[in-house]
Amino acid sequence: MINRTAEARCRAKRFLLANAGAAALAPAVFVCMAITLSNWPAILAQTPAVRAPEFDAASIKPISCVGRCGVGGGTERLIFKPGMVSSRGVNGITPRGLILEGYYLAEYQLIGGPSWLDSDRIAVQAKAGTDADQAQQRQML
Numbered sequence: 001m002i003n004r005t006a007e008a009r010c011r012a013k014r015f016l017l018a019n020a021g022a023a024a025l026a027p028a029v030f031v032c033m034a035i036t037l038s039n040w041p042a043i044l045a046q047t048p049a050v051r052a053p054e055f056d057a058a059s060i061k062p063i064s065c066v067g068r069c070g071v072g073g074g075t076e077r078l079i080f081k082p083g084m085v086s087s088r089g090v091n092g093i094t095p096r097g098l099i100l101e102g103y104y105l106a107e108y109q110l111i112g113g114p115s116w117l118d119s120d121r122i123a124v125q126a127k128a129g130t131d132a133d134q135a136q137q138r139q140m141l
Helices: 002-038 040-046 095-105 134-140
Strands: 057-064 078-081 084-087 121-128
Touching: 078 095, 095 121, 095 134, 121 134
Parallel strands: none
Antiparallel strands: 057 121, 078 084, 084 121
């Protein structure tokens, strides 16, 4: 009988402690809810994320060269016209040159890498749906 009475007291203490803890947290929860609800119109009025520009059509083809194709080493450049990007001539551009153009880097800023960055060559042609300027086209690359 003593154990039952002690057990009942323990349950009552646990119940009271749980309710006291909930009562202590309630004001903080209500304050947070009030702050959130007062800012609700501002949250709903946020502008949607801007879509990154992209090309409508792009062609990237490997060029097989017999002998020496060109200088390489990232010294080639792309031709930027309003709404269009292409590689120069029949020799195309190396992957290193494409990376340099896309990120608008100088040659010394891209050091090392696998040998195919300078040996492989690709022909690039890309057309944008709008007359994107050179900065936008670089971002699309």
